[in-house]
Amino acid sequence: MSPRWIRRAVLVIFVLGIAGMIVASIAESTGAAITAGLVTAVAMLCLVLVTSVAPADGFGPPTVDEEAAADVERRVADLVNSGADEAEVRSLVRAAGRLHRRN
Numbered sequence: 001m002s003p004r005w006i007r008r009a010v011l012v013i014f015v016l017g018i019a020g021m022i023v024a025s026i027a028e029s030t031g032a033a034i035t036a037g038l039v040t041a042v043a044m045l046c047l048v049l050v051t052s053v054a055p056a057d058g059f060g061p062p063t064v065d066e067e068a069a070a071d072v073e074r075r076v077a078d079l080v081n082s083g084a085d086e087a088e089v090r091s092l093v094r095a096a097g098r099l100h101r102r103n
Contacts, residue, residue, distance in 0.1 A: 003054035007047060014043040 017040030024032035051059075072093060080086045 003050055004059050006050050007059065010043050010047045010050065014040055014047065017043055 017036050020036030021033050021040065024030075024036055076086070076089050076093065079089050
């Protein structure tokens with residue numbers, strides 16, 4: 001799971017914990033308010049931890065190496081010009097990209 005998705009999930013838990021504290025306080029349920037506060041505190045610590053441990057490019061958009069992309073496009077064009085089916089070649093390139101992202 002990417003740091004971006006972990007951070008989003010923790011933020012949702014954080015917001016729900018704050019809402020839980022408010023609702024429990026209105027309902028005068030001290031135990032529930034304390035529990036929601038503890039959940040919120042743990043979510044905040046997780047948010048700080050994930051943000052500090054993740055690599056710098058873990059939260060931004062993926063970077064594209066323009067030279068590598070141009071090289072792949074040139075190779076696809078060479079294969080298509082030599083008689084390969086363009087749709088199959090592009091499908092193979094997408095499958096290789098998915099395989100790389102999983103590892």
